[in-house]
Amino acid sequence: MIYHPEYLPRMFIEGSGLTLTKVLSEYIIIGLFVASFILYWRRFKKTGEKFIIFILAAIILCIFSELSFTLYLSAFDTYNMLGHIYKIIAFIMIYIGIFIVTILQPYHDLELEIVERKKAEDEIRMFMNVVESSNDAIITKSLDGTVTSWNKGAEEMYGYSAKEIIGKNISILSPPKLKNEIPDLIDKIEHGKKIQRYETLRLKKDGKLINASITLSPVFDISGKMVKISIIARDVTDTKMAENKIKRALKEKEVLLREIHHRVNNNMQIILSLLNLQTQYVKTDEALKILQETQNRVKAMATIHENLYQSHDLTTINFAEYIQSLVKGIFFSYHIKEGQIEPIIEIGDVMLNIETAVPCGLIISELVSNSLKHAFSPEQKGIIRISLHSQNNTFTLTISDNGIGFPDDLDFKNTNSLGLQLVNNLINQIDGNIQLNKTHGTEFIITFKELKYTERI
Amino acid sequence: MCNWVYFKKIRRLSPSTLLIVLTILAISLFLVVGLLPSFLYRTLDIESYLVFHMIAEIFSVIVSFSIFGVGYFTYKQSKNSYALFLSCAFLAIGLIDLFHVLSFPQMPNFITPNNNDKSISFWIAARLISAVTLVISAYIYKNSANRWLEKKYLIPAALFTSAIYLFW
Numbered sequence: 001m002i003y004h005p006e007y008l009p010r011m012f013i014e015g016s017g018l019t020l021t022k023v024l025s026e027y028i029i030i031g032l033f034v035a036s037f038i039l040y041w042r043r044f045k046k047t048g049e050k051f052i053i054f055i056l057a058a059i060i061l062c063i064f065s066e067l068s069f070t071l072y073l074s075a076f077d078t079y080n081m082l083g084h085i086y087k088i089i090a091f092i093m094i095y096i097g098i099f100i101v102t103i104l105q106p107y108h109d110l111e112l113e114i115v116e117r118k119k120a121e122d123e124i125r126m127f128m129n130v131v132e133s134s135n136d137a138i139i140t141k142s143l144d145g146t147v148t149s150w151n152k153g154a155e156e157m158y159g160y161s162a163k164e165i166i167g168k169n170i171s172i173l174s175p176p177k178l179k180n181e182i183p184d185l186i187d188k189i190e191h192g193k194k195i196q197r198y199e200t201l202r203l204k205k206d207g208k209l210i211n212a213s214i215t216l217s218p219v220f221d222i223s224g225k226m227v228k229i230s231i232i233a234r235d236v237t238d239t240k241m242a243e244n245k246i247k248r249a250l251k252e253k254e255v256l257l258r259e260i261h262h263r264v265n266n267n268m269q270i271i272l273s274l275l276n277l278q279t280q281y282v283k284t285d286e287a288l289k290i291l292q293e294t295q296n297r298v299k300a301m302a303t304i305h306e307n308l309y310q311s312h313d314l315t316t317i318n319f320a321e322y323i324q325s326l327v328k329g330i331f332f333s334y335h336i337k338e339g340q341i342e343p344i345i346e347i348g349d350v351m352l353n354i355e356t357a358v359p360c361g362l363i364i365s366e367l368v369s370n371s372l373k374h375a376f377s378p379e380q381k382g383i384i385r386i387s388l389h390s391q392n393n394t395f396t397l398t399i400s401d402n403g404i405g406f407p408d409d410l411d412f413k414n415t416n417s418l419g420l421q422l423v424n425n426l427i428n429q430i431d432g433n434i435q436l437n438k439t440h441g442t443e444f445i446i447t448f449k450e451l452k453y454t455e456r457i
Numbered sequence: 458m459c460n461w462v463y464f465k466k467i468r469r470l471s472p473s474t475l476l477i478v479l480t481i482l483a484i485s486l487f488l489v490v491g492l493l494p495s496f497l498y499r500t501l502d503i504e505s506y507l508v509f510h511m512i513a514e515i516f517s518v519i520v521s522f523s524i525f526g527v528g529y530f531t532y533k534q535s536k537n538s539y540a541l542f543l544s545c546a547f548l549a550i551g552l553i554d555l556f557h558v559l560s561f562p563q564m565p566n567f568i569t570p571n572n573n574d575k576s577i578s579f580w581i582a583a584r585l586i587s588a589v590t591l592v593i594s595a596y597i598y599k600n601s602a603n604r605w606l607e608k609k610y611l612i613p614a615a616l617f618t619s620a621i622y623l624f625w
Contacts, residue, residue: 002568004625011577018577025581032588039595044472047598053472057479059591064483066584071487077500078490084513086483091520094543098524101599102531102540 026070033063051105054097061090137233140219143190145170145182148228157212157235159205170231175203189216189229199236211240254314261309268302292333293369293419299329300365304357317357320347323386326361327368334372341376343368346387350395356450359426360397366419367399367444375403375442393449400443412436507563514558521551529608538606539597545611546590552619553583582622 011022037059044052068083131138137154141147147170150162158165158173165172171182178201185195195216202212213236219228275295282288303326307317327343352360368384376382380403387398406412412420413434427434432448501509528544531537557579559567569575597606605611 002624005575005578008578008625010574011581012573014573022577022581025585029581029584029588032585032592036588036591036595039592043595053475055591056472056476060476060479061483062587062591064487068487079487080506081501081509081513082486082490084510084517088513088517088520091517091524094547095520095524095527098528098540098543102527102535102537106535 023070026066030063030066030070033059033066037063051097051100054093054100058090058093058097061086061093065090135234137231137235139170139231139233140228141170141231142228143186143226145186154233157204157210157233158202173202175201175209185216186229189218190226199240202233210235211237257314258309261305261314265302265305265309268298268305271298272302296330296333296365296369297362297422299333300326300361301358303329304354304361308354316351316353319350319352319357319360319388320345322357322361323347323364323388326365327384327386330365330368330372334369336372339381340379341372341382341384344383344385346385348389350388350390352450356430356448359430360448363397363423363426363446364399366423370419371399371401371403371442375401375405377404395448395450397446397448398443399446400437400441402441404441406436406438406442408438503563507561510561511558514554518551518554518558521547521554525551529612532608537599538601538603539594539599541608541611542597542606543590543594545608545615546586546594548612549615549619550583550587550590552615553579553586553622556619556623557583579622586618 009021010019011025012018037056040052040056040059043049044056065083065086068079068086071079131151134151134153135156137157138149138151139147139154140149147165147168150160150165155161171179174182181200185198188195195214197213197215199211199213201209204210212233214231214233217230217232218226219230221227272295275291275298279288279291282291303322304317307322307325308314311317323345327345331341331343364386368386371384382401382403384401385398387396389396413424415421423434427446427448430448432446435445437443437445524547525544528537528540528547532541556567557576558564560571560575560579562571562573562576564571567575
């Protein structure tokens with residue numbers, strides 16, 4: 001405009017006033033303002049940006065400013081002044097708009113963010129307190145094993161302070177012979193395996209070994225990549241020691257109990273031998289019979305103790321095995337020949353405790369003896385069947401023979417026979433029920449529940 | 458923060474209401490002047506007008522440069538392309554408005570002798586640039602990415618435009 005104004009269109013010609021170019025330019029400018037108003041209005045409807053209100057206000061004022069410059073009659077009149085004022089206000093509006101966009105809005109957003117961050121920080125601090133106040137050691141380490149955090153529980157457990165150990169490798173905690181264990185554990189975690197309550201040995205700062213129960217879990221960053229491993233460890237040395245103590249005591253008790261059963265059995269064997277010796281000196285058949293029956297009863301009990309000290313848990317015996325040997329003994333004592341009377345024993349895999357096994361053994365011993373004594377005439381062939389079944393914790397014991405049958409005039413619950421009296425008493429002892437079925441030979445059906453096992457150890 | 462509180466207060470009105478109120482105010486000023494010409498319509502003498510014109514234009518130049526300052530110097534933090542574009546445009550507008558004031562016929566010579574044509578040409582140029590700027594800026598957003606929306610292009614462009622127009 002300074003050196004070559006002749007190449008620009010003239011806006012004002014001295015004498016004739018404003019040129020057409022100037023007036024047209026003003027209208028084009030007004031048109032552009034109107035267009036920008038429409039564009040900004042659409043943008044506002046779309047995005048809702050608040051500062052646009054000021055831009056829109058500025059555009060309106062610009063339009064009026066331009067209108068006043070086309071309207072004026074003299075270059076120095078009120079309309080002209082009004083145009084300048086509109087223009088200034090329009091520029092101030094744009095200034096406010098820009099100020100909002102670049103300063104106020106970011107500050108406002110920042111304030112909200114600070115509040116949010118403060119909340120998050122409080123939460124983190126709370127978790128930090130939880131971690132710090134835990135009795136368990138809570139540690140984090142990076143994937144190469146470098147310790148990155150160390151709580152008070154860890155300080156107490158391992159003896160290292162957080163300052164001492166953070167940044168060092170966690171392998172200083174493992175005893176020399178377990179050097180490969182930590183890399184192995186990290187490898188497992190990296191492969192997505194869980195390690196929970198893994199018991200191992202750890203080395204304290206003062207060189208003492210402790211038993212530790214450790215749980216390892218992966219720590220992920222926002223993108224889901226594993227960045228750290230958290231370790232929660234507990235000193236279980238005392239628990240471990242107590243556990244070993246209990247195990248040792250249990251073992252001792254077991255040995256003792258086995259010894260007792262062994263001695264009871266031995267003593268009963270001595271009683272049996274004594275009774276056996278005695279039989280050589282008795283004169284009457286009656287006395288011989290009594291001694292023999294007593295021998296069988298003692299044998300029934302002795303066998304139980306023999307089975308018990310041979311059994312692995314010392315509290316229950318395999319009832320089938322026991323009855324096998326018991327019946328064999330009774331048959332032997334009555335001099336039953338092979339093939340004359342056949343014992344059939346149908347007992348499943350039933351385990352009974354000693355409280356129930358002793359009375360049951362005695363009952364079976366009595367009833368089988370009775371059958372051998374009374375049911376069969378000499379030389380007659382027969383069968384004695386013993387079965388035991390359990391259903392819903394109720395046992396049904398059946399002892400039957402196919403002999404001549406129980407005498408009709410005899411009430412088995414009320415007799416002078418010591419054997420049957422004994423049976424009745426024993427039935428009461430195990431809280432059972434006895435029934436007699438005389439349809440085929442003699443059949444005793446006894447139902448009972450296993451007596452409650454009382455813990456002895 | 459008082460700007461912000463003020464902004465919050467008027468924000469309760471709907472934007473269209475606000476703009477309509479503004480338009481009515483602007484029109485009514487015209488009407489008041491038009492209907493009461495005897496009181497308000499004045500034609501100032503040249504000296505008084507010159508004072509008014511100087512104050513008004515210098516003030517608007519100051520505001521233009523303020524717009525430039527705010528948009529330009531907050532860009533490092535705000536990364537607001539829209540504000541950067543608008544502020545750089547206002548650098549050019551402010552400069553050309555300044556040339557307009559300086560070339561006013563009653564002012565001392567601005568390099569070459571002043572006349573109405575020179576002054577009005579600068580005026581029209583400034584208005585044209587502001588109108589075009591507003592049209593273009595309607596399409597520029599805070600995070601618009603364009604390799605021209607950078608300080609190293611916009612500032613030279615603004616200075617170059619005003620310089621070219623000045624020294625043509």
